[in-house]
Amino acid sequence: MAERPLNFYAGPAILPLEVLRQAREELLDFNNNGLSILEISHRSKDYAAVNAAAEADLKEVFSVPDNYRVLFLQGGASLQFGMVPMNFLQGGKADYVNTGAWAKKAIKEAKVFGQVHIAASAEDKNFSYVPDPAGLDLTPDARYVHITSNETISGTQWNRYPDTGDVPLVADMSSDILCRKIPVEKFALIYAGAQKNLGPAGVTVVIIRDDMLELCAEGLTTMLSYRTHAEKDSLYNTPPVFSVYLVGLVLKWIKNQGGLAEIESRNREKAARLYETLDGSDFFRPTAAKKDRSLMNVTFRLPSEELEAKFIAESSGAGMVGLKGHRSVGGIRASIYNAFPPEGVDKLIEFMKNFEKANS
Amino acid sequence: MAERPLNFYAGPAILPLEVLRQAREELLDFNNNGLSILEISHRSKDYAAVNAAAEADLKEVFSVPDNYRVLFLQGGASLQFGMVPMNFLQGGKADYVNTGAWAKKAIKEAKVFGQVHIAASAEDKNFSYVPDPAGLDLTPDARYVHITSNETISGTQWNRYPDTGDVPLVADMSSDILCRKIPVEKFALIYAGAQKNLGPAGVTVVIIRDDMLELCAEGLTTMLSYRTHAEKDSLYNTPPVFSVYLVGLVLKWIKNQGGLAEIESRNREKAARLYETLDGSDFFRPTAAKKDRSLMNVTFRLPSEELEAKFIAESSGAGMVGLKGHRSVGGIRASIYNAFPPEGVDKLIEFMKNFEKANS
Numbered sequence: 073m074a075e076r077p078l079n080f081y082a083g084p085a086i087l088p089l090e091v092l093r094q095a096r097e098e099l100l101d102f103n104n105n106g107l108s109i110l111e112i113s114h115r116s117k118d119y120a121a122v123n124a125a126a127e128a129d130l131k132e133v134f135s136v137p138d139n140y141r142v143l144f145l146q147g148g149a150s151l152q153f154g155m156v157p158m159n160f161l162q163g164g165k166a167d168y169v170n171t172g173a174w175a176k177k178a179i180k181e182a183k184v185f186g187q188v189h190i191a192a193s194a195e196d197k198n199f200s201y202v203p204d205p206a207g208l209d210l211t212p213d214a215r216y217v218h219i220t221s222n223e224t225i226s227g228t229q230w231n232r233y234p235d236t237g238d239v240p241l242v243a244d245m246s247s248d249i250l251c252r253k254i255p256v257e258k259f260a261l262i263y264a265g266a267q268k269n270l271g272p273a274g275v276t277v278v279i280i281r282d283d284m285l286e287l288c289a290e291g292l293t294t295m296l297s298y299r300t301h302a303e304k305d306s307l308y309n310t311p312p313v314f315s316v317y318l319v320g321l322v323l324k325w326i327k328n329q330g331g332l333a334e335i336e337s338r339n340r341e342k343a344a345r346l347y348e349t350l351d352g353s354d355f356f357r358p359t360a361a362k363k364d365r366s367l368m369n370v371t372f373r374l375p376s377e378e379l380e381a382k383f384i385a386e387s388s389g390a391g392m393v394g395l396k397g398h399r400s401v402g403g404i405r406a407s408i409y410n411a412f413p414p415e416g417v418d419k420l421i422e423f424m425k426n427f428e429k430a431n432s
Numbered sequence: 433m434a435e436r437p438l439n440f441y442a443g444p445a446i447l448p449l450e451v452l453r454q455a456r457e458e459l460l461d462f463n464n465n466g467l468s469i470l471e472i473s474h475r476s477k478d479y480a481a482v483n484a485a486a487e488a489d490l491k492e493v494f495s496v497p498d499n500y501r502v503l504f505l506q507g508g509a510s511l512q513f514g515m516v517p518m519n520f521l522q523g524g525k526a527d528y529v530n531t532g533a534w535a536k537k538a539i540k541e542a543k544v545f546g547q548v549h550i551a552a553s554a555e556d557k558n559f560s561y562v563p564d565p566a567g568l569d570l571t572p573d574a575r576y577v578h579i580t581s582n583e584t585i586s587g588t589q590w591n592r593y594p595d596t597g598d599v600p601l602v603a604d605m606s607s608d609i610l611c612r613k614i615p616v617e618k619f620a621l622i623y624a625g626a627q628k629n630l631g632p633a634g635v636t637v638v639i640i641r642d643d644m645l646e647l648c649a650e651g652l653t654t655m656l657s658y659r660t661h662a663e664k665d666s667l668y669n670t671p672p673v674f675s676v677y678l679v680g681l682v683l684k685w686i687k688n689q690g691g692l693a694e695i696e697s698r699n700r701e702k703a704a705r706l707y708e709t710l711d712g713s714d715f716f717r718p719t720a721a722k723k724d725r726s727l728m729n730v731t732f733r734l735p736s737e738e739l740e741a742k743f744i745a746e747s748s749g750a751g752m753v754g755l756k757g758h759r760s761v762g763g764i765r766a767s768i769y770n771a772f773p774p775e776g777v778d779k780l781i782e783f784m785k786n787f788e789k790a791n792s
């Protein structure tokens with residue numbers, strides 16, 4: 073078997089080795105029933121238990137209040153970009169904060185269904201920061217306010233969330249859900265493609281406050297109303313069984329690690345060590361504003377694109393994959409999600425220091 | 433490890449054991465890269481190859497003409513029920529053939545987007561037959577004609593397809609795609625949730641003729657236009673990586689078995705033996721009209737509901753799972769998809785004969 077490289081992919085991203093091992097162990101025989109989880113009915117007791125446990129564990133781990141539902145849907149954040157305004161905009165106005173490439177995608181889809189007001193934008197500085205949450209230009213009668221809690225491409229993250237009063241706050245948390253404790257009760261709806269901190273690609277988690285279910289538009293095709301999935305506990309149609317099962321295993325793993333407090337503390341240490349290295353060097357240049365740096369995606373530049381190409385090639389030779397920045401911005405990006413081991417960060421830092429010595 | 437039972441689930445359904453074994457074998461180390469297929473970027477070369485091979489193999493195995501595209505989407509047939517009319521109905525008229533529970537679901541969603549004309553219905557006889565394909569009441573200016581090629585609940589299947597002239601023919605083939613050779617060129621669009629003959633839950637295959645891509649409605653949210661996914665080779669957003677990978681393995685398995693001709697001949701033999709047993713008994717009563725019996729879902733009744741409950745309980749004790757008919761109709765349903773082994777059918781027949789002797 074090939075040695076396991078350090079996996080810095082931005083998503084789909086590294087999964088805990090223990091989770092992969094358990095999935096492998098029981099891939100031909102789930103719950104001692106002699107069948108694979110891949111080939112059992114979603115109406116079976118075995119899958120009903122998987123679905124229920126994943127929902128309960130997510131609520132427990134993420135401290136989701138009782139008046140929220142957890143749904144397991146398909147289509148990723150990309151479908152949520154349309155589903156949110158389809159359900160809640162209904163020709164009205166919504167406030168969006170433009171923090172980067174992913175926020176822009178959400179904004180584009182919202183415009184299909186109503187008026188979009190940009191409450192703040194970081195485009196003036198190439199999305200290197202997050203606008204002040206206290207300084208947003210909010211519309212009093214907006215149907216909702218939408219933010220992107222972490223921008224994987226520019227490497228920024230909200231560290232405080234805006235206070236939107238009675239206006240529902242909606243967040244795309246695809247790339248930082250479960251990286252730290254957050255006040256879920258500030259949000260009316262949170263959505264996240266699973267393929268960073270939650271599990272594999274193919275399932276989207278939606279955490280929705282009960283009162284939002286009453287506001288879903290009428291006349292939508294059944295699959296695109298949140299109400300459909302809430303009423304049927306995510307079993308209106310055949311769910312992505314294996315992906316939900318793996319999300320369940322990841323949640324158990326988080327619990328075994330000591331829960332979100334321990335995960336958060338580990339994430340803060342990992343990121344701090346890496347940013348310290350960047351700050352202590354004239355060779356590496358971090359691209360995100362200090363106050364808004366992401367715990368998950370650490371982005372930086374080298375003195376030249378040639379050196380960046382060399383860095384990527386040599387890091388790959390040293391057993392590190394996925395360090396190339398997004399094709400739209402270039403540079404280097406180290407994605408260090410929950411499952412990324414602290415020792416991996418140390419190895420990267422060592423490699424960076426050696427690379428700097430050899431090339432400056 | 434528990435003994436592998438005979439898996440008669442209607443879907444998610446039995447997968448070839450060889451496919452499950454290969455998935456297990458390489459679950460921690462895909463392509464000798466040291467990582468799981470579950471945690472690699474969908475933009476990596478490894479996944480690009482998986483995506484391209486699955487598309488090419490499906491075209492080869494199913495004899496899909498060159499002027500068609502194969503797409504891997506999410507949301508199952510249930511989302512396609514809405515996506516088809518959302519893209520092509522646009523307030524116009526479409527003809528639907530009402531063959532059962534699944535056709536009805538498609539009809540319900542089409543009504544959200546335009547006028548639905550029922551070109552024929554089998555509701556008069558409890559969906560026990562398929563209307564004569566030559567006798568449909570077709571609308572000359574319909575945007576398309578929609579059929580459900582196999583009804584899993586009532587156990588009927590189209591054996592000849594209607595001739596719709598210039599009007600595009602659209603089919604939900606979720607439960608019988610790849611069970612036999614069909615003239616794909618008769619269809620403008622075929623869709624299928626993977627979880628019966630193609631792979632696990634979580635991916636939907638769409639086979640769409642090039643000219644249909646020109647007809648997709650404007651102004652849809654990006655994810656819901658077929659054009660988006662065709663233009664990006666199913667990589668517009670993060671695809672359900674593992675499900676597509678497994679579909680690829682199932683397609684290789686079909687090729688290794690001798691292709692669709694061999695699969696079809698095996699399916700016809702399996703179904704023939706089972707229907708022969710039903711026809712030769714006064715105890716078991718097949719529910720579908722002889723001419724329209726499904727190769728995939730064999731539905732039958734026993735003299736009483738008490739005997740049916742006993743049959744299900746005893747078959748379960750004898751190592752057979754999933755024989756209970758759909759909750760909406762009751763009775764017995766033996767789903768014998770491609771991966772279901774011929775010996776399994778023999779075992780069921782033996783069990784049935786013994787059960788009849790003991791209970792008649």
